[in-house]
Amino acid sequence: MTFAQPRSFSQAWKATDHYFRQTLRDQQVVGGALLFLEKGKVIGHSYVGMADLAPPRAVDAQTIFHWASITKTFTAIALMQLRDRGRLSLDDPLTKYLPELRRVHNPFGSMDDLTLKMALSHSAGFRDPTWPWGGDQPWHPFEPTEWSQLVAMFPYTEILVAPGTRFSYSNPAIIFLGQIIAQLSGDPFEVYMDKNVLKPLGMYHSYYDTTPYHLLRYRANNYTVRDGQPHANGIDFDTGITASNGGLNAPLDDMVKYLNFLTGQPTEYEILKRASLEELWQVQHPIEEVEGVRSSVALSFFVEAFDGMEVIGHTGTQKAFYSFFYVHPTSGTACLGITNTDGDGTDPEQLRRDISHYVFQHLFRLYS
Incomplete structure (x- = not known):
């Protein structure tokens, strides 16, 4: 089945961008990003706020975020x-x-x-x-x-x-x-992952645990809001023996390469047979239904079903980084989102759910 980009996408993305920016502002989020991909291309992106406040660095495509439990899908x-x-x-x-x-x-x-x-x-x-x-x-x-x-x-x-x-x-x-x-x-x-997954995908600025010196200028900090002011939690932290469940750091550009692989775009090297990747997406157990979205667990990935559609993805939570990605392999589309703030006046888990569900209803549904 061939999908063409809906004529209404530009309008839908304009509304999504406004919603994302306003929501982060209302929740006192220091910085975040939201991207939407189709057939290997980023067709919508919002870079909001700051990756670091001191020295000040705005979020952009090269910003290296911590992806927490999204690491599990790589494992x-x-x-x-x-x-x-x-x-x-x-x-x-x-x-x-x-x-x-x-x-x-x-x-x-x-x-x-x-x-x-x-x-x-x-x-x-x-x-x-x-x-x-x-x-x-x-x-x-x-x-x-x-x-x-x-x-x-x-x-x-x-x-x-x-x-x-x-x-x-x-x-x-x-x-x-x-x-x-x-x-x-x-x-x-970490060495196996670098040799067999990250480098073959072209994710050359991605790594586990502490940041190499030459990449420090791209690394995002994370913040906890106390008494109305954001306090930095520090750029690096050692995930130790838990690297396989939450140790990945990667720039947005590199994560786009990962999502392109998941949606079936050609790669220079075969990372994994397509049938084996799709085996990881087979539902194993139901979880719950929230706000009209029915969640199930597959093999490390999660399946979210709504309005006759299914998307596959994962979320991540560590320190004050809150992230998600979802792919719709049939249409070759995907989304990626992350924020770097928690604390007073914020509810980052609900914020993540609200943003991802908004994307489900206003962007993915265009391809149903």
């Missing part, structure tokens, strides 16, 4: 690369590669019953937070820095939901997949 692609190369099966038990997990208490049965596929679909039953102990002091690490720290707590960890029965979001589950990628590839996780 899923890497895992499927190894699957396609015959290195693993999604039905393999996690304990085949990480026997340490047998120390976790599973009131529902054996830990050998938990598979890679369950971890990918957030249905293995692990808790949500990576490290629910501490973190309330400024001298605490932002995240655990070593695998041994997680392993030490396995005897104090339990499975909370019967594995494979329903959605239960889990950051540790994706960390385990990152460990498996490193183990099977022989490379540290």
